[in-house]
Amino acid sequence: MKTGSRLEKVLEKGAFAVTSECGPPRGADPDVIREKGKLLEGVVDAVNITDCQTSVVRMSSLSACLILKEMGFDPILQMVTRDRNRIAIQSDVLGAAALGINNILCLSGDHQRFGDHPQAKNVYDIDSIQLIMTVKKMRDEKKFLNDQEMTKAPVLFIGAAENPFADPLEIRALRLAKKAAAGVEFIQTQCIFNLDRFAEWMREVVDMGLHEKVAILAGVTPLKSVGMGKYMKSQVPGMDVPDAVIERLKGVPKEKQGAEGIKICIETIQRLREMKGVRGVHIMAIEWEEKVSEIAKGADLLPRPKV
Template sequence: MKELKSGSNLEKVLNAGHFAFTGECGPPKGANVEHLNEKLNHLVGVVDAVNMTDNQTAVVRMSSIAGSVLMMKKGLEPNFQMVCRDRNRLAMMSDVLGAYAMGIRNMLCLSGDHTSFGNHPEAKGVHDIDSMQLIAMVKKMRDEGKFLNGEDIDGPPKLFIGAASNPFGDPFEYRVFRLAKKIQAGVDFVQTQCIFNMEKFREFMKQAVDMGLHEKCYILAGVTPMKSAGMA
């Protein structure tokens, strides 16, 4: 077994060689948390951790940190998401420290959907740093106890660092190399996009195994239930 980096439940499950189950929950588009609590109740005792999304699809919602704290009150472990679209590096580092201080131990580093897809298409995307740089920044904060400028951190955030991986994007032959770059940047685990093409996913995993990437980070395959015939 590897030495634990965060001590989170998700990390412990994966480190022990078990099959981990995670869920996902979006915060409300408002301050009313009644429906959020209803959704979280369905996940209690069922999953090892739950993704709390960060303004997914560029739609304004309650913050991921607030949603994660509400989740912990239910006894669930959050996988706190952060996108590069909405914050510069100062705000990102500030939120990383705040999330850790509130008891959050897992983090998913993402680029974020373009604002043109959301409910404020005129909003400017920040993208001060990209998802690769975000991963490296959080790793530096955790492992070296340093801010991006090299200054010391009084209490480093010991987070289990995650990222997303899309095995199906074009050009397909570059997908596994992008995963390798995220691992090199410092990611501990990845969650793939939802899998609808098993043949392509098998090929992606074969390439990842051939490169030894499965031994350098945990790979969680994305599965989603069909909510309607139209979704299928």
């Protein structure tokens, strides 16, 4: 065991981990975070705080992490390389560790073209894999990127995302191997709707032995409606929603589509749990946090282990 991370402890214990996420508000109100937090109490091992997702300005991930930490959660600080250079990144990593944050998720971030400030200059001093390398170097070598020693190393459990559905498909497992080589310890995947494709990716990952180096948490998202399914299929880059899933939602009356979406999500988790190498799930209930506990319960993931 390297860090104070609850997620790391759960994984070390061999339990099937559960994480979820919480998007900070577009304002300075801390109660929004607290209310979202309450919905997740006792349901997850750790909770991600997004970092200006889709390039829309929101309360900083680190601040929201601290609010959740005060409530007793083990937050996962998401950090994108879009908005920070290596000076700001290393500074924020030190700050997060000093505040008792135990987990970091290293991302490149959505391009600002999608966000609410498309006029912004992007940074991309380093990329997501290089961010993994940076945090690992700081933690394990106690050194900054310039090789100078620091007084106290930031002890963080290092995570990253991977999208098994993005093109080109044939390099997706190889890219995970690069992240593993860079030092990543857990992975949360893009939302899985296409289980066949995911199983194929997972097989490659297992063949390469990556599942032993990296804990893979499979990402799931409950669909609220046919409309949401269609939107994710056509408008969200790198998202693979098979027609069969949309057809299944279409098969029930509109007011029952949400319930059917949750049912699909639970069945997905059950199938993922049986796949070799899958060590947990990451439930992303987009602006539907109140359903996470229902999903976790339905998938027989409660109560969470004490560590």
